[in-house]
Amino acid sequence: MKNINEIVNTGDGDKVYKQLTARKKPFSKSLEQIEAEYDPTKHKVFDEKYRPRKSVQVPTDKKDPQTGKVIYKTKKVERVRIAIPVQKNIVERAVGFLFGIPVDYKTTQNGIEVKKASNNQQRLFNAVKKVYHHNKMRYFDKKLARMVFRQREAAELWYMETNADGTVNTEGKMRVKLLAPILGDMLYPHFNDYDNMDGFARRYKIYDEEGNTEQHFDVYTDRFVYRFVDTGKGWEPVGSPKVHGFTKIPIVYYRQEFTEWDDVQPEIERAEDLTSNWGDTNDYFGVPKYFVKGTLKGFAEKGEQGSVFQGEKDTDMHMLSWDNSPASVTGELANLFSMIYSYTHSADISFEKMKEVGNNTSGAAIRLMFTDPHMNAQVKTELFGEMFTRRSNIVANGICNTGIIDKGIPMSVADETDFEPIFTPYMPKNEVEELELITKSVGGKQTTSRRRAIELNPLNDDAAQVEEEIKQEEEEALQMAQKAMSVGESSSSVEEEK
Numbered sequence: 406m407k408n409i410n411e412i413v414n415t416g417d418g419d420k421v422y423k424q425l426t427a428r429k430k431p432f433s434k435s436l437e438q439i440e441a442e443y444d445p446t447k448h449k450v451f452d453e454k455y456r457p458r459k460s461v462q463v464p465t466d467k468k469d470p471q472t473g474k475v476i477y478k479t480k481k482v483e484r485v486r487i488a489i490p491v492q493k494n495i496v497e498r499a500v501g502f503l504f505g506i507p508v509d510y511k512t513t514q515n516g517i518e519v520k521k522a523s524n525n526q527q528r529l530f531n532a533v534k535k536v537y538h539h540n541k542m543r544y545f546d547k548k549l550a551r552m553v554f555r556q557r558e559a560a561e562l563w564y565m566e567t568n569a570d571g572t573v574n575t576e577g578k579m580r581v582k583l584l585a586p587i588l589g590d591m592l593y594p595h596f597n598d599y600d601n602m603d604g605f606a607r608r609y610k611i612y613d614e615e616g617n618t619e620q621h622f623d624v625y626t627d628r629f630v631y632r633f634v635d636t637g638k639g640w641e642p643v644g645s646p647k648v649h650g651f652t653k654i655p656i657v658y659y660r661q662e663f664t665e666w667d668d669v670q671p672e673i674e675r676a677e678d679l680t681s682n683w684g685d686t687n688d689y690f691g692v693p694k695y696f697v698k699g700t701l702k703g704f705a706e707k708g709e710q711g712s713v714f715q716g717e718k719d720t721d722m723h724m725l726s727w728d729n730s731p732a733s734v735t736g737e738l739a740n741l742f743s744m745i746y747s748y749t750h751s752a753d754i755s756f757e758k759m760k761e762v763g764n765n766t767s768g769a770a771i772r773l774m775f776t777d778p779h780m781n782a783q784v785k786t787e788l789f790g791e792m793f794t795r796r797s798n799i800v801a802n803g804i805c806n807t808g809i810i811d812k813g814i815p816m817s818v819a820d821e822t823d824f825e826p827i828f829t830p831y832m833p834k835n836e837v838e839e840l841e842l843i844t845k846s847v848g849g850k851q852t853t854s855r856r857r858a859i860e861l862n863p864l865n866d867d868a869a870q871v872e873e874e875i876k877q878e879e880e881e882a883l884q885m886a887q888k889a890m891s892v893g894e895s896s897s898s899v900e901e902e903k
Contacts, residue, residue: 409595409604409626418633418640422622425593425606432557432662436586439664443496443555445488450677459484459685485684491673491745492666496554498751499665500547502782503789505831507543510534510797513823525818532804532811533797533824536579545581550789552585554665560584560592560605562625563655563799565809573650573807579800594658603627605656627654651803652816657796659788669745676741683734697722750781775832782830790826797824 412424441447449455458481467476512519512530522530545561552559562584566577584590584607593606606624613619620635629646649655666673699720746753752775772779801819804810859875860868 406598408597409624412595413604413624413626413631413646416642418622418642421624421631421633422640425595425604425624426591426608428595429593434664434667436556439556440587442664442666442670443492445490445493448488448677449674450486450488450681456484456486456678456681458482485681485688487677487680487684489673489677489680491669491676492664495666495745495749495751496551498754498778499554499749499781499785500550502752502778502831503785503828504543504547504550506829508546508793509827509829510824511827513825514821516823519822523818525814526822528811529801529804529814529818529822530824532814533800535810536800536804539578540581542581545583548583549659550785552583552587553659553661553788556586557662557664558586558592558658558660560590560607560656560658561796562607563651563657563796563803565650565803565807571647573809575807575809575812577809579803579809592658594656602654602656602658605654605658625649625654625656627652650807650809651799652806653799653802655799655803657792657799659792661788665749668748672741672745676738676745679734679738679741683731686731747777750777752778772832779830779832782828786826786828790828793826794823797826 407424412421415421460479461482462477463480464475465478468474469476510530510533512522512526519526549559549561560583562582563579564582565579566574568574584592586592589609591608593608594602595604595606597603604624604626606622608620608622610618611621622633622635622640624631624633628648628651630649631646632643633640634643697720700717742753745751798819801822801824802816805814805816805819808814855875856868856872859865859871862871865871
């Protein structure tokens, strides 16, 4: 198997494109198919081949010349079509539980946390955190996870701001770009014989001011980026390879084999069919309908009290009703949604469910209720933990290699140090119960400072100012008390002199 350098150094754009795109492992479902599952407007319930319109016989204004009976014709009637956006719900809750609390980082060396970092380690850690702050990674991480859970793959491309001559602007910033199929990126990681990524390719379109498109194909190695353009006659190189400023491939590639909802897609479709069929039934039986045998002479007015219907001899009238109870439908729907949330490890936190829980649930019970989604978030750290560590290594490498953000940090610091992510999956809490337990555990003694209590009060937007105001009010109250005491003492002295 050829390594990435052997492929790109051929200089033949068509060969480079073919060799880097041919080996990608395909997914079990196409991108178009999973997007149709994710988008409620494209669900199967709207497909007239899957759910055809209903054929009914309706009377015309014509009669059979021989029998004199009314002639009927076939009419296609639209059916109820209800799509349920469960797929979006599953993805959003998975994102919320994993990244609802922003990721933090710690310094490690050979897998052991560094309790007391050296000066250069601390400088590098601060520089990496500064890059993350500039790129608003707490929000980027949610967008990234949403793409991975929805489309099964995504990537982040790290790059540095450059000068007019193409060199790295060490006074500029390090940036990140999210790459995903829905954003127009076709992603092609390349792995060597040992299943390590030694290169990465990206195909995308560029639009000019007039709306014309041009296909581009970029290849990243640990030192260079090679650019190719589709001229209509094949892929041609664009200039010479450019140094990207890192000594690592500046790409973090994320992939999972299935969407978050893949296992329960049949259950979701069944729930949509049931709900739509139920809507059809309600359209027929939701309002009173009558069957009349014979001739009805008159019909009651709307709202008429003591209504009487009169008909000719042997006339009979019955109200059509649905004799079958909808309990079987509601029971199956409840069972379907239970399976959907259970097998996707999602929490059913709908308004109706939360009403059933109430506000007196203990903290232990809450933790048990959310064990499944919490464990699922922990499992997801298997992918994101490894990739976020790689992310930090790339950023640290770029800082040490170019001097961007902080100059003079040796490359050996980046090589010997890791900045590992700390994930805190979201977990609801009964904070009143926790505080009561803490207070009991210390015998009712104070467990937090007044300043900390002021900071935790949601009504306070400036803890320092509030604390100063409290001190001032206490001093004023003390002064007033002292004045009152002095007045009282003076009155007592006057009485004694008398």
